[in-house]
Amino acid sequence: xxxIVWAIIRKDIAQMSRDRFFAYIxxxxxxxxxxxxxxLPSTVDETLDLGVHGVGANLLAEQLGGEEGLDLAVFDTSxxxxxxxTDGELVAGVDFPDDFLPTIATGAxxxxxxxxxxxxxxDIRTAISGLVRELAYLxxxxxxxxxxxxxxxxxxxxxxxxxxxxxxxxxxxxxxxxLLMMEMMSLASLxxxxxxxxxxxxxxxxxxxxxxxxxAKTILGTALAFVEVAVLMAAIxxxxxxxxxxxxxxxxxxxxxxxxxxxxxxxxxxxxxILLLSVALIVPMMIxxxxxxxxxSAAPWIKVLPAYGMTQAxxxxxxxGAGWAxxxxxxxxxxxxxxxxxxxxxxxxxxxxxxx
Amino acid sequence: MRxxxxxxxxxxxxxxxxxxxxxxxxxxxxxxxxxxxxxxxFQPQPxxxxxxxxxxVLTEQLLQLDDIEVTVLASADELREKVEANDFDxxxxxxxxxxxxxxxxxxxxxxxxxxxxxxxxNRIILEITALDLIRGLTDDNPLVNVKVVSLGDEGYDxxxxxxxxxxxxxxxxxxxxIPAMSLVQEREAQTIDAVLATPATMDxxxxxxxxxxxxxxxxxxxxxxxxxxxxxxxxxxxLAALAVAGVMMAEFxxxxxxxxxxxxxxxxxxxxxxxxxxxPVIFPLFPSLPQWIAWLGPTYYFLDxxxxxxxxxxxxxxxxxxxxxxxxxxxxxxxxxRILGRRLAARLAVTT
Numbered sequence: 001x002x003x004i005v006w007a008i009i010r011k012d013i014a015q016m017s018r019d020r021f022f023a024y025i026x027x028x029x030x031x032x033x034x035x036x037x038x039x040l041p042s043t044v045d046e047t048l049d050l051g052v053h054g055v056g057a058n059l060l061a062e063q064l065g066g067e068e069g070l071d072l073a074v075f076d077t078s079x080x081x082x083x084x085x086t087d088g089e090l091v092a093g094v095d096f097p098d099d100f101l102p103t104i105a106t107g108a109x110x111x112x113x114x115x116x117x118x119x120x121x122x123d124i125r126t127a128i129s130g131l132v133r134e135l136a137y138l139x140x141x142x143x144x145x146x147x148x149x150x151x152x153x154x155x156x157x158x159x160x161x162x163x164x165x166x167x168x169x170x171x172x173x174x175x176x177x178x179l180l181m182m183e184m185m186s187l188a189s190l191x192x193x194x195x196x197x198x199x200x201x202x203x204x205x206x207x208x209x210x211x212x213x214x215x216a217k218t219i220l221g222t223a224l225a226f227v228e229v230a231v232l233m234a235a236i237x238x239x240x241x242x243x244x245x246x247x248x249x250x251x252x253x254x255x256x257x258x259x260x261x262x263x264x265x266x267x268x269x270x271x272x273x274i275l276l277l278s279v280a281l282i283v284p285m286m287i288x289x290x291x292x293x294x295x296x297s298a299a300p301w302i303k304v305l306p307a308y309g310m311t312q313a314x315x316x317x318x319x320x321g322a323g324w325a326x327x328x329x330x331x332x333x334x335x336x337x338x339x340x341x342x343x344x345x346x347x348x349x350x351x352x353x354x355x356x
Numbered sequence: 357m358r359x360x361x362x363x364x365x366x367x368x369x370x371x372x373x374x375x376x377x378x379x380x381x382x383x384x385x386x387x388x389x390x391x392x393x394x395x396x397x398f399q400p401q402p403x404x405x406x407x408x409x410x411x412x413v414l415t416e417q418l419l420q421l422d423d424i425e426v427t428v429l430a431s432a433d434e435l436r437e438k439v440e441a442n443d444f445d446x447x448x449x450x451x452x453x454x455x456x457x458x459x460x461x462x463x464x465x466x467x468x469x470x471x472x473x474x475x476x477x478n479r480i481i482l483e484i485t486a487l488d489l490i491r492g493l494t495d496d497n498p499l500v501n502v503k504v505v506s507l508g509d510e511g512y513d514x515x516x517x518x519x520x521x522x523x524x525x526x527x528x529x530x531x532x533x534i535p536a537m538s539l540v541q542e543r544e545a546q547t548i549d550a551v552l553a554t555p556a557t558m559d560x561x562x563x564x565x566x567x568x569x570x571x572x573x574x575x576x577x578x579x580x581x582x583x584x585x586x587x588x589x590x591x592x593x594x595l596a597a598l599a600v601a602g603v604m605m606a607e608f609x610x611x612x613x614x615x616x617x618x619x620x621x622x623x624x625x626x627x628x629x630x631x632x633x634x635x636p637v638i639f640p641l642f643p644s645l646p647q648w649i650a651w652l653g654p655t656y657y658f659l660d661x662x663x664x665x666x667x668x669x670x671x672x673x674x675x676x677x678x679x680x681x682x683x684x685x686x687x688x689x690x691x692x693x694r695i696l697g698r699r700l701a702a703r704l705a706v707t708t
Contacts, residue, residue, distance in 0.1 A: 044475065112500050116506055118511070129502040145463060146464060157472035
């Protein structure tokens with residue numbers, strides 16, 4: 001049996017290598033994804049760059065200089081401050097008047113000018129205005145209207161301030177799915193071509209049985225998808241501290257798309273139908289990967305989609321270094337989907353082949 | 357008359373192609389994608405959850421804030437759970453009697469929870485905004501009057517700058533891809549041979565397919581603009597820009613369809629030629645790039661007018677120059693389409 005399956009695989013490889021379209025866009029896709037990944041910033045900018053000028057500048061710098069998320073720069077003149085804001089170097093510039101401290105000390109109202117770029121959002125305008133007002137209360141010796149709890153009580157979950165996971169790291173599952181999608185279309189196209197040209201019947205008049213044919217398609221599809229996606233993950237340095245977890249997730253993902261390819265290939269009659277069927281099958285695969293880029297937990301309906309487990313396993317293993325225990329539920333869900341989709345794909349293809 | 361008969365045939369056969377579904381679905385999907393992903397992923401708003409246990413006036417004030425996403429939750433436990441999962445950047449629990457305690461100077465404990473995964477900048481914004489509003493409970497006359505001065509041009513937000521990208525996909529699929537695919541599929545199924553066996557000429561076949569692409573490009577273009585609330589205030593100017601887009605895309609489609617020998621080759625060609633068609637949309641996204649490079653792309657000459665009419669309220673008098681250049685490109689493409697059409701007819705004659 002192994003000899004027959006291997007012979008069919010060799011025939012398929014030769015046939016696929018002749019299809020220049022898929023070979024071309026698979027390589028192109030791989031290169032583009034790697035370039036895109038490395039072109040994205042590797043850090044998260046979570047700092048508000050604030051410029052200050054005037055007599056309150058040093059006081060503000062003293063009070064907030066060490067505050068995480070705020071980068072303060074003191075300017076010698078109002079003009080320099082205004083220029084820095086206009087040039088986009090600062091989120092805002094606070095210009096204290098010369099009489100700021102004496103005016104506040106006497107309890108009178110002082111006017112402070114805050115320069116912002118015209119496209120600054122309201123949340124930042126409100127926050128900077130509030131910051132300046134709070135400084136005035138500090139100068140005047142007014143106490144806080146509330147009691148602030150200790151910081152370790154208010155931060156929930158691991159504190160990642162200054163150590164955020166960049167967007168590019170969350171993009172990895174989506175890139176993997178894009179590549180798997182191309183492999184799925186390639187295999188689906190090969191299967192449809194065999195059915196259309198009836199070469200499958202030619203194969204089956206030899207000692208090869210339908211199960212050999214299906215086994216060859218499954219092994220080839222899974223192996224090709226797995227090798228390509230593993231190369232992509234290596235090129236974007238996804239193999240962190242949990243390479244075996246990541247490899248398992250990729251293997252399951254490859255198996256899942258192979259099942260989908262069997263389904264699309266046995267149902268679609270021509271290139272366009274395969275393309276549309278593949279897109280219809282791949283869109284639900286892409287949703288969890290897209291959702292992983294957003295902060296927060298995914299909606300319940302996203303959690304039941306086939307690629308959710310695989311996506312979570314990839315993100316957690318590559319970005320957070322998750323081990324087997326943490327990734328196990330996600331891998332098991334993906335495995336369950338693999339079995340279901342693959343069984344359906346095999347059933348459809350077997351039925352199609354038998355009707356030829 | 358024969359062109360009209362062939363055009364009627366395109367209308368009858370065209371909707372059976374699944375690609376037509378794409379032409380309609382792609383603008384909708386891209387619009388949803390652009391508005392949800394680019395609106396919230398690359399320009400995220402700070403997210404605050406509030407639990408109000410005692411009808412605080414602060415809740416109403418927080419809900420009225422622009423650019424901060426405020427959600428009122430039912431219980432403090434739910435708030436802590438969601439903040440920990442980073443569904444919110446921060447959560448504020450306003451215990452019963454909070455406002456009165458602040459007003460009487462009792463300094464009640466502030467139950468503000470921060471998500472460990474929230475950005476440091478968002479933490480500062482939410483903490484200061486909350487504190488500022490709490491101060492407002494007791495102090496109607498703050499010590500400082502803050503004068504906010506806006507500097508420079510406002511520019512366009514990312515979602516607006518993505519409009520040319522949405523437009524190009526809308527007109528490329530309807531205007532170029534469908535006539536190209538139709539031509540290739542007719543060759544694969546050899547139905548074009550049957551058509552050419554009648555008195556119809558290749559020029560007339562191409563004209564009918566081009567006309568079908570032109571109409572589709574206009575329809576998908578109008579659909580996309582309405583979907584994005586970007587029709588503008590000068591409908592005739594917009595229709596003129598869409599007409600240039602429709603003609604240019606239909607011509608590109610006919611050129612690609614004449615050159616490609618099968619569907620696979622057409623996709624390969626589209627992937628390569630697609631860069632030439634699409635690259636001008638990159639420049640509005642990155643205003644710091646030298647914008648003149650976009651002039652080298654033929655699609656710039658309808659994308660720029662569409663953008664100006666839709667977003668800046670420009671009329672025909674403002675965009676006639678690029679539109680005229682676009683129309684000239686359309687005229688220049690006519691002989692190329694005819695030459696390739698004749699070569700195709702000659703090839704078909706040889707094979708049949």
